[in-house]
Amino acid sequence: xxxxxxxxxxxxxxxxxxxxxxxxxxxxxxxxxxxxxxxxxxxxxxxxxxxxxxxxxxxxxxxxxxxxxxxxxxxxxxxxxxxxxxxxxxxxxxxxxxxxxxxxxxxxxxxxxxxxxxxxxxxxxxxxxxxxxxxxxxxxxxxxxxxxxxxxxxxxxxxxxxxxxxxxxxxxxxxxxxxxxxxxxxxxxxxxxxxxxxxxxxxxxxxxxxxxxxxxxxxxxxxxxxxxxxxxxxxxxxxxxxxxxxxxxxxxxxxxxxxxxxxxxxxxxxxxxxxxxxxxxxxxxxxxxxxxxxxxxxxxxxxxxxxxxxxxxxxxxxxxxxxxxxxxxxxxxxxxxxxxxxxxxxxxxxxxxxxxxxxxxxxxxxxxxxxxxxxxxxxxxxxxxxxxxxxxxxx
Numbered sequence: 339x340x341x342x343x344x345x346x347x348x349x350x351x352x353x354x355x356x357x358x359x360x361x362x363x364x365x366x367x368x369x370x371x372x373x374x375x376x377x378x379x380x381x382x383x384x385x386x387x388x389x390x391x392x393x394x395x396x397x398x399x400x401x402x403x404x405x406x407x408x409x410x411x412x413x414x415x416x417x418x419x420x421x422x423x424x425x426x427x428x429x430x431x432x433x434x435x436x437x438x439x440x441x442x443x444x445x446x447x448x449x450x451x452x453x454x455x456x457x458x459x460x461x462x463x464x465x466x467x468x469x470x471x472x473x474x475x476x477x478x479x480x481x482x483x484x485x486x487x488x489x490x491x492x493x494x495x496x497x498x499x500x501x502x503x504x505x506x507x508x509x510x511x512x513x514x515x516x517x518x519x520x521x522x523x524x525x526x527x528x529x530x531x532x533x534x535x536x537x538x539x540x541x542x543x544x545x546x547x548x549x550x551x552x553x554x555x556x557x558x559x560x561x562x563x564x565x566x567x568x569x570x571x572x573x574x575x576x577x578x579x580x581x582x583x584x585x586x587x588x589x590x591x592x593x594x595x596x597x598x599x600x601x602x603x604x605x606x607x608x609x610x611x612x613x614x615x616x617x618x619x620x621x622x623x624x625x626x627x628x629x630x631x632x633x634x635x636x637x638x639x640x641x642x643x644x645x646x647x648x649x650x651x652x653x654x655x656x657x658x659x660x661x662x663x664x665x666x667x668x669x670x671x672x673x674x675x676x677x678x679x680x681x682x683x684x685x686x687x688x689x690x691x692x693x694x695x696x697x698x699x700x701x702x703x704x705x706x707x708x709x710x711x712x713x714x715x716x717x718x719x720x721x722x723x724x725x726x727x728x729x730x731x732x733x
Contacts, residue, residue: 379406380474382467388479394454394583395519397480401446403467405438411469413446419461423451438469448478454583456482489516490523492558492579492586499590502631502691503564503597509590510540511558513579515550521582522549525558528576534563537577548579562592569630570596596631598691600658610699616674621698623650623666625687627658633689638666641684645673648683658689676702 381404391397403411412435415424426433428446436444448465465476491514499507515521524547529535539548540557548556562575571594578587603609605622613619627633636655640648651667658664670683679702686695 378471380404380411380467380469380471382465382474382476384476384478387477388481390481390483390518391450391452392517392583393452393456393482393484395452395517395521397450397452398519399448399450399465399478401448401465401476402443403436403438403446404443405469405471406440407470408439409437409470410435411438411444411467414466414468415448416464416466417461418450418463419459421453421456422461424463425449450478450480452480452482452583458483490514490521490579490582490584490586491516492577492588494588494590497588497590498593500593500595502595503566503568505564507562507564507592509560509562511537511560511577511588512555513548513550513558513586514555515552515582517582517584518552519582520549520551522547523579523581526578526580527560528578529562530573532565532568533573533575535575536561547581550581560590562590564592564594566599567597567630568594570594596660597629598631598633598689599627599629600633600687600689600692600694601626601628602685602687602694602696604696604698609696610701611670612701612703613670613672615672615676615702618669618671619700621668621670621685623668623685623687623696624663625655625658625666625694626663627660629692630660631691632660633658633691636664636687636689638668639686639688640668641686642670643673643676643681643683645676646681646683647671648685670698670700672700672702678702 383402383404384399386399389397389399405411413426413433418424426446426448428436428444433446436446438444450463460479460481463478463480465478467474467476492511493514494509494511496509499509501507513523515523525537525539527535527537537558537560539545540559548558550556558577558579560575560577564573573592573594575590575592576587577590578585603624603626604611605624611619611621623638625636634657636658637653638650642648648671649669651669655664655666666687668685672681681700681702683698683700684695685698687693
């Protein structure tokens with residue numbers, strides 16, 4: 339068969355010969371070279387080469403060094419932005435290298451500290467590992483975001499409490515760290531100067547800061563004590579937790595219904611009176627509201643010696659406004675056989691909001707008619723004796 343007739347076969351023979359020639363040339367040239375960026379047999383890897391971090395936080399890369407030869411591997415970084423700090427850590431120490439064997443890879447952390455004033459940006463840091471085989475490089479990326487990770491929150495189940503000024507207001511707040519790393523949070527409060535406010539982690543009497551794991555939470559106990567004399571109204575207390583390059587705050591409202599106190603006294607401050615045994619004597623009791631809110635449903639009571647009685651002209655008083663005075667008239671009756679002397683009678687008044695009392699000194703005197711009767715009796719005796727001596731004295 340002519341060459342023209344067998345043209346297709348001729349082309350096939352040419353292609354085959356060309357393939358054989360290329361194969362021979364490939365054998366002569368040898369196998370393809372590995373990438374220039376990697377040392378043969380030395381590797382450095384990480385499961386997460388790109389991370390997101392907040393300003394003021396630390397980005398942590400977990401690195402693994404592997405080698406097909408035993409020897410020391412030196413570590414270095416390149417491309418660290420100005421003001422940032424990058425260190426290697428292993429075994430609880432800051433390190434610059436590690437002994438790597440063929441059978442045992444070594445785990446090392448690269449800690450990248452991001453300054454607090456860093457703006458939203460992206461930085462590529464190159465980790466260089468140099469061993470007996472040469473140098474290999476691993477690029478790592480840190481994306482700085484102001485709102486990286488979950489938010490840090492400070493919340494209260496009961497953000498508002500109500501009561502009198504004599505109350506101690508207690509709040510329980512939950513501090514949640516939604517970030518990606520453990521952080522220490524300083525706790526601070528802002529309240530009026532005359533208030534006593536404390537905030538501390540629950541169960542810690544002296545601590546002023548709390549360590550919260552990433553994704554964890556803790557309870558902050560807040561107590562607020564208002565001044566004794568305070569007008570009714572609402573006071574806002576702000577609690578702030580600061581740490582990990584961020585902060586969270588919560589506003590707590592304390593509704594003070596006012597201060598409640600009273601003064602119980604006698605007329606013009608006099609706390610004494612006189613009485614006759616078995617006879618009633620009146621004593622006027624003054625009740626002054628010394629607080630800043632009204633006193634309601636005031637009821638009087640007393641404590642007196644056995645057998646004595648005390649009654650009031652009013653069983654109760656509906657209310658007494660601040661700085662106002664109400665009066666009660668008490669009728670005090672000593673027991674009939676009381677001997678002359680001083681006795682104490684305690685008069686008390688109790689309102690829904692407060693109470694007060696005063697101790698009254700009661701001087702018991704013998705009634706005047708007994709003195710008169712005694713004198714008359716003595717006179718009669720003397721007259722009788724005079725008559726006896728006059729009548730029978732001459733015999």
